[in-house]
Amino acid sequence: MGVWWIRRDARLADNPALLAAQEDGPAAAVFAWSRGVHLWSGRRRAHLARVLWSLREDTGGAVGVRRGDPADVVLAVAREHDARVVFAAREASPAGIRAQDAVAAALASDGRELRLVGTPYAVAPGRVVKTDGTEYKVFTPFSHAWREHGWRIPAPAADPTAFLPTTSDVSLDQEAARGDADDPLAARHEFREARIREAWASYVETGLDRYAAERDRPDLDSVSHLSVPLAYGQIHPRTVLAATGAIRGEAARTLESELAWREFHADVLFRHPQAQRASLTAVMPDDAWAAGPEADAAFMAWRDGRTGFPLVDAGMRQLAATGTMHNRVRMVVASFLVKDLHLPWQRGAEHFRRALLDYDHAQNQLNWQWVAGTGRDAAPFFRIFNPTAQADRFDPDRDYVRRWVSEVDTPAYPTPMLDHAAEREVALADLRRGKAGRAGR
Ligand SMILES: Cc1cc2nc3c(=O)[nH]c(=O)nc-3n(C[C@H](O)[C@H](O)[C@H](O)COP(=O)(O)OP(=O)(O)OC[C@H]3O[C@@H](n4cnc5c(N)ncnc54)[C@H](O)[C@@H]3O)c2cc1C
Incomplete structure (x- = not known):
């Protein structure tokens, strides 16, 4: 037993x-x-x-x-x-x-x-290693070795009748009602395992072929929406990879590569548990970060979607309303917090922890580090997203922005809270100071 x-x-x-x-x-x-x-x-x-x-x-x-x-x-x-x-x-x-x-x-x-x-991974964290037994620090060779390592086919389904009754002392009805009462505006997401598998199967049939071309477009609904069920383990990545593995073409390979990022980040956190709070690489000088009442006000404008940058505000409002945010927009809002508002990535990550329904410790912390330029194989810090150019490129008809920021073209919408070009220069100057400081040590 x-x-x-x-x-x-x-x-x-x-x-x-x-x-x-x-x-x-x-x-x-x-x-x-x-x-x-x-x-x-x-x-x-x-x-x-x-x-x-x-x-x-x-x-x-x-x-x-x-x-x-x-x-x-x-x-x-x-x-x-x-x-x-x-x-x-x-x-x-x-x-x-x-x-x-x-x-x-x-x-x-x-x-x-x-x-x-x-x-909860196709390959257990810590398992993918170079021939000398050390870890991969760069994503692309990691992902090749990860594919080469491979994974088993999905295990058969368990027998739903082969359970012994175990008593409970938590009322799930009550906990659901309490959670809803604490967060009354949050949208509901599918929570039944069978429906989740059906939704994934139907995405494979009708949505996946557009994934590679459209995954960066928040205005189009072309992504898999797997992150919520993956976060609660209602579907295993092996099940997902078994379906994509049977399909030829770029879309299936691209989705597999995104799942490889999930496995890479889990591997990094497993090997470097301090990465949950500390930057893996020092990039900025310690005094680069804004603090005090003005920084708090800036943080709140970001959190509440009132920065005056429509794509940033749309993302933050989508997060507040649904508990998820499109990946491209997560990168834009995170870059804005770190490189325009000069706030430490940990502060943004903490807000995401409270607001995300698909919250996953490794994915959140390491993705924030990726954007902040401090993570493993991260985007270099000097790659600073321009929120206006990103909006023009990835939301060309402004459908996404209008959906979440209905007042965007009216006088009720705030003017931009800062000059992006000027803040970019501040961030780059801080970066240079950080480099010089480390070189002089
Ligand atoms: C600042 C920041 C914070 C993030 N926090 C989380 C988090 O807490 N939980 C979480 O699951 N994802 C997080 N992500 C990654 C990504 O944004 C979401 O997984 C994705 O938007 C979920 O939508 P989807 O399932 O439709 O993705 P799809 O594009 O359909 O991708 C399929 C699956 O691949 C994986 N994946 C895709 N992109 C990434 C990525 N960049 N890193 C790791 N795995 C990825 C996810 O498991 C996802 O469900 C974060 C990204 C950023 C930039």
Whole structure:
């Protein structure tokens, strides 16, 4: 008899940890609704509650959701079911590793075992290495080695009837309602596993062929929208790669390459856990960053979509309303925060943590570092996005901007809060000072 500890893998399909738990017959399943979840934004908590609600529906009500630290919750459920082994997917982020170490220790002290099976990635972080065993620091060779390493075909779906009922002390209805009340304007996203797989299959049929040509266009709906289900583990990247692998052409290769970025960032965070807060490369002098009331006011204008730069404001309003933002626009708003407002990337990343529904620690922190020029194989700092030129190029008919900033062409819309050309020069001068300072050390 096994227990499945549910982590970022709330799905029945292609789930090796769950299959391992069910190998000798029905398994118990539990999710630990820990204190950490209470630090999440209302929209994320509400969505998580719906995801778990749906998983419970799919298993005939058997899945347990318990309040408490994973170490206490998982041990209690293992004892209740007299299970010697608990199965779970291996995490690679600092918090994920801390949690699995604590659960393993609690189980071991009671004569039980945590067995980690699979990860939320096609290739486990840390696995792709050069021939001398060291890490790839540059994305393109990493992605070639990643493809060469390859991945298994998707695992068969688990038996939804092979679950032992586990009691819950968290009301998912109530948690969803509370989360919604904290965040009343947030749009709902699909939370049922079967619907998510259907949406992906239909995207493969009817949308994917436009991906390579149109993925940078926020005005067109040409992207996969996989980031939310990937963040909660409702679909595994192996399932996605199995579908794209069967398709010829540039679109499928491009989508695979974007998934390779996801794996690259997870690999970087696994190897360099400090990257969750600290810049991997020092680029700017410490005194380059704006602080004080004016900087706070600038931050709030950015956060609320009132900068007077339509593409930046549209992105920030899309984020506030939906919990997601188009990738091209994420890059533009992030560049604006760091290089026009001269605010540290960590401040923007922290706001994204609260606002994103697809929040993923490795992807968020490392993408912010990519834009700030401080990450692994990042965009060089001197590549400063011009928010007006980006809008002209990627939203040529202004459909995206008009959708999110309805007052854009009226007197109600603010004038630009700064002169981009002038701020660009300030950022570049800071960059030169930073270089000179490091050279002189
Ligand atoms: C500042 C910043 C913060 C970000 N924060 C997050 C985050 O918290 N969570 C998150 O999932 N993504 C994050 N991204 C990456 C990217 O913007 C989103 O994954 C993407 O917009 C999601 O839309 P989609 O699923 O339709 O993407 P598609 O274009 O359809 O891509 C398919 C999948 O590929 C992966 N992918 C695509 N672009 C990237 C990328 N740049 N880096 C890593 N993986 C990528 C994602 O898993 C995505 O779901 C961030 C990007 C930036 C610039």
